Amino acid sequence: MDGRTGLPVVGMVGGGQLARMTHQAAVALGQSLRVLAESADDSAALVAADVRLGSHLDLAALREFADGCDAVTFDHEHVPGELIRALEKDGFKVYPPADALIFAQDKRRMRERLGALGAPMPGWRPSPSDISEMSEEYGWPVVAKAARGGYDGRGVWMLSSMADVAALDGKDIILEQRVPLRRELAALVARSPFGQVAAYPVVETVQRDGICVEVIAPAPGLPEERALEAQQLAIDLATALGVVGLLAVELFETDEGLVVNELAMRPHNSGHWTIEGARTSQFEQHLRAVLDYPMGETTLTAPVVVMANVLGGPAGGISIDERLHHLFAEDPGARVHLYGKQVRPGRKIGHVTVLGDDLSSVRARAARAARWLQEGE
Structure with a gap:
């Protein structure tokens, strides 16, 4: 508890854009998110008042960081389970707990648990040695995924033949059926220790590379x-x-129904639209959940909301500040969120949200705004 305000202290391990936006939500609740960042230049470290520098792989740093926090949570899913369990044993409230987070950290464990729960899944096998069985049952290509650590297209390989399998020798991977999908969806929910849940409208996510x-x-x-x-x-x-x-819950929509693709236990890219597009943003909802506050309303604030990620573009051209000037002159209704990150081609450096009544025009405005910020034209 913060003795100056009488309000709880939430600590978030990781200093990326998710922590940055969670900090912004904390301000409205009278808090300043405590952030464990690896660098003073991390996205959240540039804006939060209470920043501690340290590694999420260092138990001593985690213990020092957690001291005085009413709840500890995560900007990413890379903290080893044994370190989280050590914090839990010390009496810290860590959310999600290690026994839950493992199913977002380890795809093999996730598939095993989802199978036991009867959740809809693609066909899968736990080892690359099962490739012959997979290809015989489902045909080529077969999807290989790193059991741990993959994100944003990294750690996923499309295998077209046995020769492709040999190239992955030594990697800890699982195999999955390539699902014939119509599109990708995401279902975002929040849950408190008390067990209260809140669900956001289901969204469509569009992937490229x-x-x-x-x-x-x-x-x-x-x-x-x-x-x-x-x-x-x-x-x-x-x-x-x-x-x-x-x-x-990242989902595939197929002709036969829904299929679970991935799980993430933190604020998620599929929920950034909620900052302007829902009555309660995913970032405030996450804080409410880990503090065991009642959940906020999740209804839309407009008939259509579109969020477009802003990726780093080629070097050169006009500055990002000049691009903002031009964008706001062209579309003053576009809501821009920049993460304070160094620009690298293909890196997520921000997002744009547009609200409206007509899907085609809202999509076009969001895409145009993101492209302008990326390319300056």
């Missing part, structure tokens, strides 16, 4: 019964896995 480039809320043309099914699936998984905080 393994990176999410666009999120559309609500998912256009999704039948109500399918949307309710996705929300209920996410709620059931959050409850069964013991999640506290946010759970993002």
